[in-house]
Amino acid sequence: MKKGVIALLFVCLFAIAGIWSGVVYAAEEIKVGIIDTYSGPPSSYALDVLDGFKLAMNKINAGGGILGKRLSYVTRDDKFKVDLGLTSAKELIMRENVNLLVGTINSAVSLAVSDLAKKENIPFIVTYGKSSNITGAKGHKFVFSMNENTEMIGKAAAIGLAKRPFVKYWIAGDDYEYGHAVADAVWNHLKKIKPDVQLMGQSWWKVGEPDFTPYITSILSAKPDAVIVATGGAGCIPFLKAAKNTGFNEKIPIYMHTATELSTLRPLGLDAPEGVIGTANYYFYYPETPENKAFVDEFRKAYDRYPSFGSLIGWCTASFIAEAYKKAGKVDAEQFAAALTGLTINSPIGNLTVGQFDNQLMLPMFMGVTKKVPGYDFLIASDIVTIPPNELITTAEEIRKAREQK
Template identity: 30%
Template sequence: MSKAINGRRTASGTQQTGTLSMLTRRDFLTAGAATLAMTAGGSRWSAAAEPIRIGEINSYSGLPAFTLPYRNGWQLAVEEINAAGGVLGRPLEVISRDDGGKPGDAVTAANELLSREKVALLVGTFFSHVGLAVADFANQKKVLFVAAEPLSDALTWEKGNRYTFRLRPNVSMQAGMLAEEAAKLKAKRWASIAPNYEYGQSAVAAFKRLMAARRPDIEWVAEQWPALGKLDPGPTVQVLAEAKPEAIFNVTFAADLTKFVREGQTRGLFKDREVVSLLTGEPEYLDPLAAEAPIGWIVTGYPWYEIDTPRHQAFLAAYQARFSDYPRLGSVVGYAAMKSVAAIITRAGKVDTELMVEAAKGVTLETPFDEIMYRSLDHQSTLGAYVGRTALRDGKGVMVNWRYADGAAYLPGAAEVAKLRPAR
C-alpha cells in the first residue's frame, strides 16, 4: 500500500495532489493514509471491474477549514459506496486536485483530469468564481460537472449550461430563508458588508431584492466591499458605525468574519443592532470564534449537535466513527456530492456523459439533511439549510431556535427560470 504523495495514486483508489501549506499538507497526507481502507477489499473486485474514475477539484490550500472536512465527507461516501458493491458493479476511484482558489488553476486541473486521467466526470469546487470557470470548461468540453459548494446564482441560472448541476442552495435560496426572518424585524435602516467577488455581490443583490419585496419601507444607508481575505477591520467597522444602521446584512466568512466580529464587538457595532448573516452558523466559521462568537445573529448554518433525524444520526455516527471528529457543513456537502455522483451514474445505467446528464435531471437521493432532487428546470438541487440565531453555550458559539428550510420552497417556478436561464 502507498500514500498519495506528489500525485501518486493511493491503494485506496484516491489520488491527491496540489500545492498545500505545511500544516495543510501534513493533514492532507494523514488523511490520505487514513483512506487506505477505502477499497481495502479491492481483491474482491473482479479483474473486469474497472474503476469509475471521478475527477475532484477543490480549494484545499485556499480554505482548509471547509475543504478538509469536505474531503472527509466525500471519502466516507466513497467508502460506503464501494463497500456496498460500487456503482454498476464497479468501484469508484477519486482523483483529486487542489485549485488553490484560482479559476485558472482549476481549469488547468480539470483539463488534466479529463485528458490525462480520463475521468468520467468532474465534481467539487468551493469559490463561486472558480465554480463558474469550471462550469464553462465543462460546457465547452461536454463533460458532466457536479458543483458541490459554489453558491452564485449565475452557476445554474444566468450562466447555467447543460453539463453543470449544483448541490448546495444558491445565494438567492439562502437569502430568501434569511429574508423571511429579517422582514419581521423593526429595523428600517440597513447596511451591508460582503467580499467583493461573485459570491458576495450575488448575495447582497439577492437579499436586497427579496427584502424590497417584503419590506418596501427599508433603506440601505451603507455598504462595504472588502477584497476577499483582505478585510481591514478598523476602517470597515468605522464606516458602518458612522452610517448608524439599525441592522446589518453580513456576508463575510472565514478569516474575514473573525476579524469583523472581533473588531465590531470591540467598537460596539453590534450593540442594540440586528445582524443577519449568511453562513455564520456553520461550524467552520463559528467554532474558531469560541467565546467571542456573536450572540443573537440570524444565520444559516449547521447545528449538527442537535439534529436528531434518523438520517442525520446515521451520518453523524458513521462520520465520528471514521474520523474521531464531529462533522462540519463541508462534511455534509462532500458526502452528499459523492452520493449524488453515484446516484446519477446508477440512474444512467452506463458511464456515458450524455446519458449521465439526462439521468441527473430529476435524480433523487438521500442526504444527511433530507431527500433531495436535482431539478430538470435549472439543474439546481433542492437541498435546504438550517436557519436560526447564534448563542453562546459552554464558551462556544451555537445555533438555537433553528429550523430546517427545505430548498424546494425557495426555488423559482418554470416561468421565472425561463427568464433567468438562457437556452444553451
C-alpha cells in the same frame, strides 16, 4: 545467453499482463476528478468536502460499488486560480480519463470548468461555488450544483429578516463577486417582501481585510436598525471577532449568511459574539433525526471532528453519483446527466432533490441565532427556523429568462 532471453521474455510477459490488468482495472472503476482549493485559507472547506465524499465513497465501495464497479477519485489543487483549475480539468479528462468532474469552492473556477464540461460532454458537479450563474444564466445539462447559491441565500435571508421589525438597514461586505451578489440578492428580495425597508448606507472592504474595527465604529455612529453583512470565507471570523470586541452585536442586530455555520464558529471558540443572525444549510445538531445522528457519528469516528456543511456536500456528491449511475444503468455521461436531473436521495437532513430545470440541489435553509450552549466549546445556532426548499428555488420561468438574457 539463453537465461537472458528467458528473463527478457518474462519481463515482456509481465509488462503486457500489467498493462492489460491496468486496462481491465480502469474499466472496473468509476473515476471522479476532484478540482478544489487545497492550499491557502479556503482549503479547510475543501478538505471538509473531500472527507464527506470519502465517507460516502467507502460505504458505497464496501457495499459492492456502483454497477459492480469501484468508485475512486483523484484530486487536483486549483490554488483558487481560474487558469490552474481549467488546466487541471483538462488534464483530468485527457490523461486521467475521469468519468466526471467535481469541484470547486471558487465560483469563477466553477464557471470556467462548467464551460469546459459543456464542450467535452462530461458531467460536472459543483461543490462549493455559490454563484447563482452556475446553474442559472450559465447552466446547461451537464452542470449540477450541490450547495446553496446566492439567490437562495437572498430569498432565505429576506424571508427571515422580513419577520423582524427592522426598517433602516446598512449593508457591508467584501468588495468582490460573492459579497455583492449576496448583498444584492438579500436586498432585492427583502424589498419585494417588505417594501418599506430603507438602505441607510453601504461599506465595502477589500477581500482579506484584517481589521474591521474602523468599519464597525463608523456603522455604529450611523445607527441603523440592522446590518446585513455580506462577507464569506476568511472574512467571517475577524468580522465576528471585531463585533464582539466592540460590542457591536449588543447594539445593532447583525445578519451574516454563514455566521452560524460550524466552519465559522468552531475556530472562534467561546469568543464568538452571541445574538448574531445567520443562515446555514446544515447543522450537525439540527434536525435531531436518527439519520443526522448516524451521519455525525460516522463522520466523527472516521475523522475525529464534527461534520460541517462542506462534509454534507461531499457526502451528497458521492451518494448522488452512485444513485444516478444506478438509475442510468451504465457508465455513460449523457445518461448519467439525464438520470441525475430530478433525482432524489435520502440524506442526513431528509430527502434532497436535484432541480428539474436548473440541476440545482434543492436544500432547505436554517436561520438561527448564535448562542453559548453548555457542552460545546464553541457557539451553536439556537431558535432555528427552517425555510423549506420550495420557498427558495428559482422557477423554470426565471431560469429561462436568465438564460435568454445571456
